[in-house]
Amino acid sequence: MDPYDSDYCDDGDYCDEDDYYEFDHHDDCDRRADVALTSRNGSSCKVITKECVSTAQREDLQRVMDLLSLREHQARTLLIHHRWDVDKVFQVLVENGKDRLYNEACVMVSNDSxxxxxxxxxxxxxxxxxxxxxxxxxxxxxxxxxxxxxxxxxxxxxxxxxxxxxxxxxxxxxxxxxxxxxxxxxxxxxxxxxxAEKFERYLLESYIEDNKRVKWCPSVPHCGNAIRVEDDEYCEVECACGVQFCFSCSSEAHSPCSCQMWELWSKKCQDESETCNWITVNTKTCPKCHKPVEKNGGCNLVRCICGQPFCWLCGGATGIQHTWDSIANHTCGRFNEEQIANTKRAKIEIVRYSHYHSRFKAHTDSLKAEIIMKEKLERKIVKMEARELEIKDYDWVRNGAKRLFRSRRILSYSYPFAFYMFSDTFLSDELTNLERNIKQNLFEDQQQQLEGHVEKLSHFLEQEFEEFSEDKVMDSRMRIIALSKVTDALCKNLYDCIDNEILLHLRTTINIAPYRSMGADKAVELDK
Structure with missing residues (x-):
């Protein structure tokens, strides 16, 4: 088991960062963390391996067969029609009756007579x-x-x-x-x-392909597992292979971004659409060498580095001679004022995008560097154990690192969320500028508090505390425990702000995976 997979105790108390020495009650934190972890492993999120797909399918089939006294193929037809949602089958049965349930799914229960x-x-x-x-x-x-x-x-x-x-x-x-x-x-x-074997495989795979509560793990190369959830379709799960992903869209875990926001952001970053937009608005293609040319003066007669003169208004090739009102060998009408407005809008958008993207990338880069820190922290623990200090348990180091990874990930994805949530176009018909500004200020206050504490936690974990005196090691321990506690509370506050302030009263439904202090829901293997 990953040594970073446990967590510090979570008794729900909020701890101020200055109260580093108020944490004697955390001496039993690791024992309680084990209890919390055991409770978490009782999750209804299950890993379905290739070997147990048939078992998982049989469970649902048997429930429907027993209730309605159907044969297997009839139960399978009902379940495929309702995307393997047994509860939905029972709901339709109660609301509409057996005849309508069968007719809608094209099931005929034959009578021998x-x-x-x-x-x-x-x-x-x-x-x-x-x-x-x-x-x-x-x-x-x-x-x-x-x-x-x-x-x-x-x-x-x-x-x-x-x-x-x-x-x-x-x-x-x-x-x-x-x-x-x-x-x-x-x-x-x-x-x-x-x-016939292909037919059997199709029947088995229908349990995953047609089931809204089951998704293939998106690992590359594919681990062969599928994940089944029992309750919330909008959640983040972790496969037995270690891959964490959004169950709704099967992309990487991206909360607090919604699936739509993350899809738009990924495409924007991949296509560098803002850069393309800037080039489109601010440059014209040379009619000779076809390179983009930017105008650096007021005159609408420009010359490419290849020597070709052309009209900035229409992009057509011209002669080099011109007067106040005409260009040699060329005429294209009046100047288009819309070009100026488009340029201003493009400049504002590129600056705004750069602001959010630079912070998103900075935090994702920090996360990658901090994950590599795992091995270094383990070496620090080994050194402290060799010194035979009074501190006998060093899970506070692992727990602090795990909290840092989770909080850093949430912080990084909070920037794409803010980019779309507080833009002039996203939900423009639902929010006035004043409402948007109020919500943005509330969110950014929470975001900045979280950012400050994440950086402090990262700082203390990067210190060479294995070389400190025993008193200073104890001080580092208390600081890391306190910052871990505060950071967890601030993550929760950020999500509460989103739910209760940002998304409140919106007509448009924006589904965001809920905050889980212990991280993505770890799936346990389904019994064969």
């Missing part, structure tokens, strides 16, 4: 191939339609090859009842065993 009782040896016409065959060579589905086994087999093969194997419907005209998977499996395996 309704199935044709023709003599097995009688000759029947198959309405698909128009061949007359003995009835024992025909197959009847739940809906009561029957066709020859050869036609059924070809129908199943085509649908599986088309990737529609999760819901293969009856061949009869205007009949959408889903076919019995046991019959599909039986006929396809006789003709093409490999295709």
């Amino acid at each position: 309704n199935v044709s009782s023709k003599n097995r040896s009688s000759i029947v016409l198959c309405e698909i191939c128009l061949e007359e065959v003995p009835f024992y060579k025909m197959t009847t589905m739940d809906c009561g339609h029957y066709f020859c086994n050869t036609c059924w087999t070809e129908h199943f093969v085509v649908k599986i090859n088309e990737g529609q194997s999760r819901r293969i419907s009856c061949m009869a005209s205007r009949c959408s009842v889903v076919c019995d998977e046991d019959k599909i499996r039986n006929y396809v395996s006789k003709k093409d065993p490999k295709l």
Whole structure:
């Protein structure tokens, strides 16, 4: 287990940074941290490995089969229709009744008395191939339609090859009842065993692909695991392989950014769209060498470094001679005043983007450097243990580092959140400039407090305290514990500010993963 995976005690008390020596009650913090960690491992967030997908699927199937007395393929059809949400199936059953539940999912619960009782040896016409065959060579589905086994087999093969194997419907005209998977499996395996295996794989993978509460871990290379959550779709989870990600959008954990904000920010950073916007607004392409040219004077006749003169208004090539009102060999009408307004807007936007991006990058770079600090801190612990100080337990070092990593990550993602939340265009129809400014000031107050304490915590952890005297080691211990406690409280305050001040009364729903003091919800492996 990662030695940085525990945390200091959390009794809910807020601690001022000056109260470093008020922490005698934290001597048992590591014992209580173990209790908190044990409680956390009881989370409903589960890792589904390749080997236990079938087990996880069987649990949900069995619940529906037991409640409604259905066969497996009928229960599977219901669950696929409702994205494997068992609670949703039960809700529709209670609200709309069994008949509507079945009809909406294209499930037909057949009654043996309704199935044709023709003599097995009688000759029947198959309405698909128009061949007359003995009835024992025909197959009847739940809906009561029957066709020859050869036609059924070809129908199943085509649908599986088309990737529609999760819901293969009856061949009869205007009949959408889903076919019995046991019959599909039986006929396809006789003709093409490999295709039958593909069909089985599709049925298993539907539990993950169609299930809103299950997502593949986005690790690269892929670890092969999936994660299942029971309650909140908007949360951050950690796979057994160590990858933390947003369950809603499967990208890296990005709270307090919403998924939409993070998608926009990632694209903006990747495309450097603001730089492109600046170039577009402030430069014109040379008609000869096609390089961007910026005008540095008031005259609308400009010359590229390649020597080509051209008109700044329209970009057309011209002669070099010009007067106050005309340019040789060229005319394009009047100057466009909109160009000036566009330039001003572009300058403001690029400065604003640079402000938020520089701070986002600074904190993400700091986080990368601080994570590397893990090994260095372990060496410090080894040195202090070798000195045989009175302090026997050094988990306060690991806990402080873990708190630093979590808080730094939250702080870095708070800047993209602020960039979009307080822009003139994002939610422009819901917030006045005054309301936006008030909310921004409230948020930035919390953000700056958190930033200051994160930097202090980083400073104390980077000190060479393994070389300090025992009294100074004790002092460092108290400072790190206190700052860890305060930083945790400030992270929570930041999220409370977002929930209760920033997003309050907005008509637009902005879903943000809630703050978890212990970090992303660690998934535990589902029992096989």
